[in-house]
Amino acid sequence: MSDSDQFSVARDTDRAEIQHRIHQFCRAVDRMELGELNEVFHPDAYDDHGVFKGTPAGFIEWARKRHVTIAFSSHHVSNIYIEFASENEAFAETYLMIWQSVTPSSSIMANSSDDESSFEMISSNRYVDRFTRRDGRWRIQTRTVVPGSAMRVSDDAAPKLADGFVRYTRDEHDVAEQLRLELGVKK
Known part of the structure; x- marks a missing residue:
């Protein structure tokens, strides 16, 4: 598609x-509302998270098990670059930082210790x-996670x-979930 085809009111809606x-x-x-991922991926999509490769259903199960010992998780999205290949297909590259309170068994870092004490991990990815758009809805068909760097934050660094x-x-006890229920926006 030409550069002029990338920008229109319809494309703004798609973006x-x-x-x-x-x-x-x-x-x-x-x-931890992992069922919502069914809205993000097409059912036959493929996800490559490095330590997990497979279907959305498999990713949901893997994430559910991995996050059992993750007390805190926060994904911070910054640059999102989108190019449309056709009317119903697009490329998206998203930069993000992830901060998580993990244990060695839930960490994605190699050579983690056997001590199951939690620690803070920050990664750039x-x-x-x-x-692809099917039935009028854009969803992920393939995702590849590309790590940049990761670091373990000192245990005594967090005041x-x-x-x-x-x-x-x-x-469901989180204040955001309570407000969503009160407003009637939670499914």
Whole structure:
């Protein structure tokens, strides 16, 4: 497609939906609402997360098991570059930072210790995605995670917050989930 075909009101709508799917993926993982990933991927999609390669259903099961010992997960998306190959196919490259409280068994770092104490891990990555539109909806057809770097943060680096803050949880008791229920936007 020519450069002029990349930019139109219709393409702005397409970009917004693709960006929404990228953000929806991050929120689904961070909030442990993994069923939402069925809205992000086509059922026959392929995901390559390095340590996991397979279908969306397989990824959901893998993520559910991996995140059992991850107390905190936060994906931070920055640059999202989208190019349309055709009316119903697009390339998307997304830069992101991920901060997680992990244990050696849930860490993606090689050579983790046998000590199952949790630690903070920060990684920089890129998602390289092929999006396709079927039945009027954009979803991921293939995803490859490309790591840039990762680091283990010192265990004593994280100060404790003062009393009074709302507690972070990854379940239905979180303040965001309570507000979603109150507003009627939670499915």
